[in-house]
Structures are given as C-alpha cells and as structure tokens.
Amino acid sequence: MMVRIFFIYLILGLQIFFGKSFWLKTQLFIYMLITLLWFYHHATDQLGLSW
Amino acid sequence: MDKQLKLHAIANHIALILISFILIAAFYEQFALHELPCPLCLLQRAGLVALGLAICLNLRFGVQIPHYGLMLLASLMGFGIATRQILLHITPGDSGYGSAVLGLHLYTWASIFFFVSLVFVSLSLLVDKAFFASNNKISVNYFSRGLIALFLVLILANMLGVFFECGIGVCPDNPIVYLFWGSAGS
Numbered sequence: 001m002m003v004r005i006f007f008i009y010l011i012l013g014l015q016i017f018f019g020k021s022f023w024l025k026t027q028l029f030i031y032m033l034i035t036l037l038w039f040y041h042h043a044t045d046q047l048g049l050s051w
Numbered sequence: 052m053d054k055q056l057k058l059h060a061i062a063n064h065i066a067l068i069l070i071s072f073i074l075i076a077a078f079y080e081q082f083a084l085h086e087l088p089c090p091l092c093l094l095q096r097a098g099l100v101a102l103g104l105a106i107c108l109n110l111r112f113g114v115q116i117p118h119y120g121l122m123l124l125a126s127l128m129g130f131g132i133a134t135r136q137i138l139l140h141i142t143p144g145d146s147g148y149g150s151a152v153l154g155l156h157l158y159t160w161a162s163i164f165f166f167v168s169l170v171f172v173s174l175s176l177l178v179d180k181a182f183f184a185s186n187n188k189i190s191v192n193y194f195s196r197g198l199i200a201l202f203l204v205l206i207l208a209n210m211l212g213v214f215f216e217c218g219i220g221v222c223p224d225n226p227i228v229y230l231f232w233g234s235a236g237s
Contacts, residue, residue: 001219001220001221002090002093002094002097002213002217002222003210003213003214003217003218003219004219005097006097006100006206006209006210006213007210009097009100009101009104009206010203010206010207010210012104013104013107013199013202013203013206014203016104016107016108016111016112016199017107017111017196017199017200017203019111019112021112024108024112025108025117025118025121028101028104028105028108028121029121029124031101032101032121032124032125032128035094035097035098035101035128036128038094039091039094039128039131039132039135042090042091042094043135
C-alpha cells in the first residue's frame with residue numbers, strides 16, 4: 001500500500017514539475033486523506049480492532 | 052521582487068532543501084546502517100513528501116494561502132504519526148525503534164521537525180503582503196527546477212525502496228529483511 005501512496009505523490013510531483021494544473025491542491029489534499037486513512041487502518045490493526 | 056515575496060522564496064527553498072536532506076539522511080540510516088523503515092517510519096516519510104509537495108506548489112505556481120494551508124495539514128499529519136510512534140515506545144524499559152541520533156530516535160526528531168514546521172508555516176502566513184501582490188510568482192530558475200527534480204527523485208527512491216522491502220502488500224511491523232533480497236544488506 002505504501003508503494004501506491006508514494007506513487008500517487010510522485011505523479012502529483014511530476015504534474016507540479018511540468019507546470020500542469022489539474023486541481024493540484026485538491027489532489028494533494030485527497031492524497032493526504034488517503035495517507036491518513038492508511039495510518040488509521042495500521043493503527044487500529046495494531047490494536048486488534050476492526051474497521 | 053517585493054521584499055516579503057523574496058522572504059517567502061528564500062524560506063520555501065530552504066525548507067525544501069531541509070526536507071530533501073532529511074529524506075537523504077533516512078536513506079543513509081536504511082542503507083548504510085541497515086535499519087529498515089517500519090510502516091510508521093514510511094508514513095512519516097510520506098508526511099515529509101506531502102509537506103515538500105506543498106512547498107513545490109509555492110515554488111512553481113507562486114505563493115498562495117491554500118498552499119500554506121496544505122503545508123499546515125501535512126505537518127499536522129506528520130506530527131500525529133510521529134507522536135503515535137513516540138507513544139508506542141514511551142513505556143519504561145522500551146528501547147524504542149531503531150538507533151538514536153544525538154540521544155533521540157528518528158521519530159522523535161520527526162515529531163520535533165513537524166511541530167517546528169507548523170510554527171514556521173503559521174509565521175509565514177503573517178507575512179501576507181506577498182499573497183496580494185500583483186505578481187506573487189517566485190522566479191523559477193534552474194536552481195528551483197533542480198531542487199524540485201531532486202525532490203521527485205527522492206520520492207521515486209522511496210517508492211522503489213518500499214517496493215523492494217515489502218512488495219505491494221503490507222509492510223511488517225519490525226522489518227529485518229528485504230522481501231526480494233532476503234537480507235538487510237549487512
């Protein structure tokens with residue numbers, strides 16, 4: 001899952017580098033939410049809790 | 052360039068250099084000292100990447116308040132993740148995860164860094180004339196582009212590093228070997 005998270009950040013970074021503007025701020029916000037969701041999943045998994 | 056805009060430009064460049072240095076230092080810990088990053092360590096790296104990308108938005112598209120808002124959110128996210136790792140190892144007798152640098156573990160340093168970045172981003176929002184200038188663009192020269200390119204290379208390196216450590220699945224809580232190499236490289 002972390003591979004996928006770094007991949008989407010890389011794609012966003014490439015968009016920024018080449019100056020393409022496709023709702024970049026929204027993309028970054030959503031990707032941070034995805035990262036947070038994965039963190040929450042990992043944390044609850046460690047505690048033996050379910051979703 | 053307006054004085055305040057220049058200040059934003061310098062601060063953003065320094066911040067991106069610092070984040071790149073931290074990511075490189077993390078790779079040094081991983082490959083030279085053979086300390087594989089745990090899932091929470093990787094999430095902290097992701098927090099640094101998110102913070103760095105928000106800085107890249109400033110460098111590429113001009114200083115804007117929403118970019119600083121994203122920096123605050125990324126810093127909060129990283130701070131939360133690092134603090135969780137501190138709390139996991141805070142009980143007496145727990146030696147913590149990984150080796151300490153100058154007496155503190157890397158996740159403690161990460162927590163401090165994210166907290167300090169929260170303060171600096173908040174202070175940056177006080178320097179507000181640059182946001183309303185007719186031209187809020189930071190001149191994107193070869194140095195800026197090179198810095199952003201280096202940062203992208205570090206994101207790619209992190210992605211490849213995680214792939215070799217865990218594949219596309221879930222990383223183990225206490226990784227000691229690479230999935231594809233069967234050793235920590237020592």
